Amino acid sequence: MKESIVHTLFDDDGAETVALIDTNGFLVYSKGKDAERILSPLIQFSNELKSGGIITLISENKHLIATKLQSGKMLALSFSNSERTGFMRMKIGEAANYLSRIDA
Numbered sequence: 001m002k003e004s005i006v007h008t009l010f011d012d013d014g015a016e017t018v019a020l021i022d023t024n025g026f027l028v029y030s031k032g033k034d035a036e037r038i039l040s041p042l043i044q045f046s047n048e049l050k051s052g053g054i055i056t057l058i059s060e061n062k063h064l065i066a067t068k069l070q071s072g073k074m075l076a077l078s079f080s081n082s083e084r085t086g087f088m089r090m091k092i093g094e095a096a097n098y099l100s101r102i103d104a
Helices: 002-012 035-043 082-101
Strands: 017-021 027-031 054-058 063-068 074-079
Touching (some): 002 027, 002 074, 017 035, 035 054, 054 082, 074 082
Antiparallel strands (some): 017 074, 054 063, 063 074
């Protein structure tokens, strides 16, 4: 079930890398290239991010977004098209709500 959420963000919504990260910063499940390396900058904000909160990091050619689930895990993704930032924040929020309901 968790995997299908990751696949939807990746396949249908256009993220380049998507991952579910446990409370210790380890990948539970991911799709895309180099998920651990690409999404690692988000881990440092894990303790500061409250449940349901969303963080967005923007660099020259990558956007990283993460949200913390009720369980303490993080759902994170990367994408390159800056015009899609609002859309991706909405999609990761929807996915996080669904994952929290099934107690990811």
